[in-house]
Amino acid sequence: MTPAKRAVVLLSGGLDSATCLAIAREMGFETYALSIAYGQRHAAELTASLRVAQALGAREHRLARVNLGEFGGSALTDAAIAVPENEGNTGIPVTYVPARNTVMLSIALAWAEVLGANDIFVGVNAVDYSGYPDCRPEFIQAFETMANLATKVGVEGARLRIHAPLIKLSKGEIIRRGIELGVDYGLTVTCYQADDAGRACGCCEACRLRVAGFTAAAVPDPTPYVQRSV
Template structure:
């Protein structure tokens, strides 16, 4: 029987490289993406393209309405997406409250039902935007929760492991890893604005461009403007 891994796939650089890592480790890939009523659907289009690249039979897309909660520039159009603030201190307005907690909970349930023993998530604690749910402490505590919250763990003795292969990598390292593994980086999107051409100015674009520049590789996606 093939080992199975649920992969949280946003269509962005990190999640796509994370998928490439799971693929390289021989897992049958079970990608899960989320329509959480974000301001744009461009990332879902990218996620579908990445799943097709890996010839995935089933790409699960969950709908959950985080727009109703609000509080983030990624779900509330009245809040402006910040630009040029990757060095700012504190949690930025692009943080979506409890997003990874919610997404991991869905992924954990999906892993239990499908028999997967791994959940891969591309969180990163070095070159990142300061989100609290991308930090090692959060993942460690969620793992403890997972060990007590599923029938698979408490009755069947089947522990589902949360894998974070990118958590201690810089964006440069992530780009180089993706390139080495043949990840379809040209299909990804990172821009918070969600346009066909990335804006090149938001924090996510700036972090991505910085990573490619430091890796010495061209970023294969289109930008409206580039700061590199």
């Protein structure tokens, strides 16, 4: 029997990354889920990532640690910066974490080389997103080019691929796709300031996008909220 192709899937524990994991599985990959503790204040998503990895049949689930909170500069890593609530974006918001996706993809790349996996999946989205520069197609393409220049496997002739299957989908389209693939969104945590039980605030940008997505998909929202103001 031909061994299954391996893929590393970045898994935050949120809605998008759970859908991404399900897509990688449907494409026939043996999936290796990688979650990153980067100093985020909303650590409930890491607990959710374990649930999602188990539910979607990841071959292995690893948690890597890199403390971007040491530098701060983001409402998601610095307790001195408030998470915006019920506000529209004007420019790149304070929830942007400097270099986060670059760091995460680099760690995923290291594990992929060790595993002999030529494919990495990431759930970035350039439609219903908060204006983060590292969620754009240009960034994904640039990182893939770099990965093939900077690795032993790339230099020796194999092709490393960065898959961003959600990048052109709306949040509603992502949810509908996940439902088709059997994703239980009740296992996921998306909120920027979820409590320890995983209950969402109902006020932040992530909650607003999530609620709008379930509304657009005409699917009941399974999210437990502390309050619901969106």
